[in-house]
Amino acid sequence: MLDDSIYAQLLDRALRRGGDYADVFAERRRVVSYRLQDGRIHDGALALTNGVGIRVVVGESAGYGFSDDLSLEALLRAADAAALVARSAPAGQTRHADTLASGAVDESLYHGYSEQIADAGRYVGLLSRADAAARAVDPRIAAVNAHVVDELQEVWIANSDGRIVHDRRPMVTLGVQAVAVDGGERGSGYAGDGGRTSIAYFDAHSPEELASDAARVAITNVEAIPAPAGEMEMVVGAGGGGVLLHEAVGHGLESDFNRQGVSLYSGRVGERVASELVTIYDDGNLPEERGTVAVDDEGVPGQHKVLVERGVLRGYMQDTLNARLMGVTSTGSGRRQSFRCLPQPRMCNTYMPSGESTFDEIVRSTKRGLYAKSFAGGQVEISRGDFVFMVAEGYLIEDGKITAPVKNATIVGNGPDVMTKVVAVGNDERLARRHYTCGKGGQYVPVGVGMPSVKISSITVGGTHG
Amino acid sequence: MDKDEALAVAQRAVAIALDAGASDAEATLAVSRQFHAEVRDTTIAQLEQSTSKGLHVRLFVNGRRAGLATSDFSDGALRSALAATVDQAAQVAEDPLSGLPDAFASDWPDLDLEDPVLIARDDAAKVDDALSLERLIRAADPRIENSSGSDSGDTATTVALANSRGFGGAYSGTRAGLSTGPVGDDGGAKRTAHYGTAGRKLADLESVGFVAATAARRVTEMFGARKPQTMRVPVIFERDVAAAVLSDIFAALSASNVAIGNSWLAGRAGERIGSDLVNLVDDGRLPGKLGSSPFDGEGVATRRTVAFERGVLRTFLYDTYYGRKLGAESTGNASGGGIGPNSFYLEPGSGTLEDLVAKTSRGVLVLETIGFATEHASGTYSRGARGFYIENGELAYPVEEFTIAGRFPEMLAAVDAVAADLRFDGSVVAPSFRVGEMMLSGE
Numbered sequence: 012m013l014d015d016s017i018y019a020q021l022l023d024r025a026l027r028r029g030g031d032y033a034d035v036f037a038e039r040r041r042v043v044s045y046r047l048q049d050g051r052i053h054d055g056a057l058a059l060t061n062g063v064g065i066r067v068v069v070g071e072s073a074g075y076g077f078s079d080d081l082s083l084e085a086l087l088r089a090a091d092a093a094a095l096v097a098r099s100a101p102a103g104q105t106r107h108a109d110t111l112a113s114g115a116v117d118e119s120l121y122h123g124y125s126e127q128i129a130d131a132g133r134y135v136g137l138l139s140r141a142d143a144a145a146r147a148v149d150p151r152i153a154a155v156n157a158h159v160v161d162e163l164q165e166v167w168i169a170n171s172d173g174r175i176v177h178d179r180r181p182m183v184t185l186g187v188q189a190v191a192v193d194g195g196e197r198g199s200g201y202a203g204d205g206g207r208t209s210i211a212y213f214d215a216h217s218p219e220e221l222a223s224d225a226a227r228v229a230i231t232n233v234e235a236i237p238a239p240a241g242e243m244e245m246v247v248g249a250g251g252g253g254v255l256l257h258e259a260v261g262h263g264l265e266s267d268f269n270r271q272g273v274s275l276y277s278g279r280v281g282e283r284v285a286s287e288l289v290t291i292y293d294d295g296n297l298p299e300e301r302g303t304v305a306v307d308d309e310g311v312p313g314q315h316k317v318l319v320e321r322g323v324l325r326g327y328m329q330d331t332l333n334a335r336l337m338g339v340t341s342t343g344s345g346r347r348q349s350f351r352c353l354p355q356p357r358m359c360n361t362y363m364p365s366g367e368s369t370f371d372e373i374v375r376s377t378k379r380g381l382y383a384k385s386f387a388g389g390q391v392e393i394s395r396g397d398f399v400f401m402v403a404e405g406y407l408i409e410d411g412k413i414t415a416p417v418k419n420a421t422i423v424g425n426g427p428d429v430m431t432k433v434v435a436v437g438n439d440e441r442l443a444r445r446h447y448t449c450g451k452g453g454q455y456v457p458v459g460v461g462m463p464s465v466k467i468s469s470i471t472v473g474g475t476h477g
Numbered sequence: 478m479d480k481d482e483a484l485a486v487a488q489r490a491v492a493i494a495l496d497a498g499a500s501d502a503e504a505t506l507a508v509s510r511q512f513h514a515e516v517r518d519t520t521i522a523q524l525e526q527s528t529s530k531g532l533h534v535r536l537f538v539n540g541r542r543a544g545l546a547t548s549d550f551s552d553g554a555l556r557s558a559l560a561a562t563v564d565q566a567a568q569v570a571e572d573p574l575s576g577l578p579d580a581f582a583s584d585w586p587d588l589d590l591e592d593p594v595l596i597a598r599d600d601a602a603k604v605d606d607a608l609s610l611e612r613l614i615r616a617a618d619p620r621i622e623n624s625s626g627s628d629s630g631d632t633a634t635t636v637a638l639a640n641s642r643g644f645g646g647a648y649s650g651t652r653a654g655l656s657t658g659p660v661g662d663d664g665g666a667k668r669t670a671h672y673g674t675a676g677r678k679l680a681d682l683e684s685v686g687f688v689a690a691t692a693a694r695r696v697t698e699m700f701g702a703r704k705p706q707t708m709r710v711p712v713i714f715e716r717d718v719a720a721a722v723l724s725d726i727f728a729a730l731s732a733s734n735v736a737i738g739n740s741w742l743a744g745r746a747g748e749r750i751g752s753d754l755v756n757l758v759d760d761g762r763l764p765g766k767l768g769s770s771p772f773d774g775e776g777v778a779t780r781r782t783v784a785f786e787r788g789v790l791r792t793f794l795y796d797t798y799y800g801r802k803l804g805a806e807s808t809g810n811a812s813g814g815g816i817g818p819n820s821f822y823l824e825p826g827s828g829t830l831e832d833l834v835a836k837t838s839r840g841v842l843v844l845e846t847i848g849f850a851t852e853h854a855s856g857t858y859s860r861g862a863r864g865f866y867i868e869n870g871e872l873a874y875p876v877e878e879f880t881i882a883g884r885f886p887e888m889l890a891a892v893d894a895v896a897a898d899l900r901f902d903g904s905v906v907a908p909s910f911r912v913g914e915m916m917l918s919g920e
Contacts, residue, residue, distance in 0.1 A: 057545050062548065075525040079531075394667035471920075
């Protein structure tokens with residue numbers, strides 16, 4: 012986006028007061044979107060982003076400045092703002108290479124992108140097809156809202172080690188929300204898909220199938236009975252159940268919380284933290300997945316990381332700042348929402364590999380419990396690992412059989428506790444449909460989750476029905 | 478960039494949009510200068526300082542609408558981006574209701590939104606606030622030896638809006654905030670809490686000492702917390718969590734959700750839903766408050782709107798489009814292309830949070846919730862929570878790892894006490910209040 016000489020000039024300027032490390036993150040992003048409402052195309056939008064963020068690291072301190080004005084004068088001001096931090100912390104050794112060497116990125120992880128905005132009719136056609144398919148499911152579908160987003164983010168990351176990389180990351184999303192009304196009852200369902208690919212993805216993955224699923228969940232929820240309250244067994248569905256790993260364990264293994272001693276997993280690598288049925292990976296290299304990065308937002312290639320192996324904690328997800336302070340190397344987990352933000356250690360695609368049990372065996376072994384087929388999202392408190400999940404589609408299990416759908420259950424538990432209560436892991440591992448976004452410290456990044464069916468021996472279900 | 482320069486950029490964008498083929502257009506430019514410091518112990522972990530600019534254009538081509546967001550305001554860039562936006566509008570269905578408002582703000586009250594003291598303040602003093610928070614939380618209790626950081630930050634923002642019907646207006650405002658997250662050692666296990674304060678002016682903030690002491694107490698008072706039994710009990714929402722409950726009610730009051738069937742309040746205007754204590758107001762003109770501005774995101778004059786009066790649903794909250802759709806006038810709630818709060822609050826009652834506890838023979842005080850599980854279509858509310866079990870009007874012991882759940886119609890009808898501890902430290906705020914009965918799910 013900028014001349015190589017300008018990156019070098021900005022790095023010099025950023026380090027002029029000293030510092031251990033500096034990087035420049037230049038971003039160009041184009042987002043085309045359309046929304047459907049009331050059976051017709053409601054609006055369209057174009058968002059164009061151009062900006063540069065400059066960071067100086069001194070010991071545990073990071074200084075940051077950014078600019079959405081690309082003039083040299085404004086960029087130098089951003090570098091000066093970043094350099095201010097070097098005034099208030101002891102300066103380390105300044106390392107700087109005279110020339111920037113280009114690093115290679117593995118573009119094969121992304122399945123195509125649109126250089127130009129695709130033919131507009133193609134986007135709105137997907138929305139209209141989704142609308143018709145959702146309404147065709149049941150006359151009780153009263154409203155359908157859908158959106159399609161086609162995004163291309165290009166980043167250039169140059170650092171004071173003398174490296175520059177360019178990554179071009181596509182992302183498409185199609186989301187459908189259906190609302191069902193039956194008498195005084197209302198229920199909604201959502202389905203979303205896409206990934207790091209072009210809009211051509213939906214040639215093979217039909218909007219009809221996605222929309223039918225959203226409508227089916229809405230109908231299930233309008234017919235659902237109030238969720239039970241209290242402790243019971245839980246069967247977590249394959250795919251979308253992976254939100255459980257993301258919240259219950261994943262966040263607690265991000266290196267910032269562990270370096271700071273804030274996470275309950277701090278200093279526990281090598282210890283048993285889960286049932287030995289539990290293995291958890293985080294992977295930045297899964298083709299086309301939302302959380303995949305050929306290089307992360309610090310220019311480090313995405314990697315496959317073993318977080319937990321047969322119940323034993325193996326390692327954390329590292330960005331460069333925390334890795335350096337902990338004496339290890341980055342795992343390619345430094346991510347940021349945009350050039351306006353400092354990078355943080357984050358998850359990419361977090362999943363658990365298959366175990367031995369079949370789904371039927373797992374359900375049959377459950378006396379009284381909740382089958383959480385998919386989660387709408389969750390949140391965790393890092394220091395204790397207390398988490399909450401919202402069930403998007405859930406059913407009662409009674410005497411080994413899946414029975415009535417239940418409305419809007421919330422699950423509450425403690426991460427390390429629940430991981431010791433994993434008593435069966437299914438042989439049906441799969442990644443969830445691609446629509447998850449993770450929030451941390453006000454920054455949102457796309458992620459993937461996956462899981463086989465899993466049985467938890469006891470968990471608290473927070474329904475309204477005692 | 479001052480207000481006049483910002484307005485000139487917005488006016489130029491409107492002219493270019495019309496040139497590109499739009500029949501009407503509106504441009505909003507927001508320029509903000511931000512400062513943020515995060516300190517851990519005695520080290521500055523993050524020091525950020527920047528100016529950001531964002532231009533949003535909404536354009537209409539004979540009832541078809543499209544929008545552009547960009548930070549490149551050069552003539553050439555705007556011409557090509559707006560031409561592409563006009564092309565996008567061609568894909569949109571014609572909608573006779575879409576378009577600019579019919580009337581715009583014409584009075585310019587002094588809303589006292591800017592703090593010259595804050596603007597003139599030295600960066601070192603701001604960093605010192607965060608350093609002090611770190612020192613004070615550690616001094617408050619020997620069991621607090623760590624933190625997830627203390628933050629000090631502020632922004633100074635100028636907003637300018639112009640449209641093709643001749644409206645042009647601009648205002649500037651400031652916001653400052655302080656927060657801290659101490660970590661305590663509860664017999665080998667860690668506990669955290671967060672407390673913060675915010676306002677338009679430095680003088681509106683709670684003191685550094687108060688913020689540190691409150692955060693430290695929130696950590697240590699939870700030591701030894703237990704999981705409660707599953708039961709139906711009265712629930713007291715402390716004002717921060719009460720405000721989060723109000724955010725859900727705001728979403729249900731938003732005409733955009735009502736119109737698409739995603740609100741449990743749809744079709745219920747005029748009905749008595751809450752108790753007499755449920756008086757919910759949206760006001761864009763309270764002097765000096767974070768939610769105040771002279772005009773909304775479409776240039777419509779802000780105002781005071783009573784959404785719930787003594788439990789009766791009086792009106793939804795509208796922008797121009799959804800007002801037209803549902804047969805009402807805009808309430809001045811257009812925000813960022815959708816509908817948002819000005820200052821949306823529950824009117825205060827009397828007494829303190831302690832008074833609410835004292836008149837509760839058995840119940841739960843909720844100090845923190847996690848999760849965001851609200852199903853707006855059905856009005857089902859459910860959260861993970863922590864706080865205190867109340868016995869005989871006193872805090873008996875801390876409780877955690879439970880959920881509280883209910884349906885909004887029943888929760889609002891059961892609001893039986895509201896305290897007077899309202900603070901305008903955000904745009905959605907509430908005093909502490911009690912709901913007569915909710916489902917608590919624990920052991």
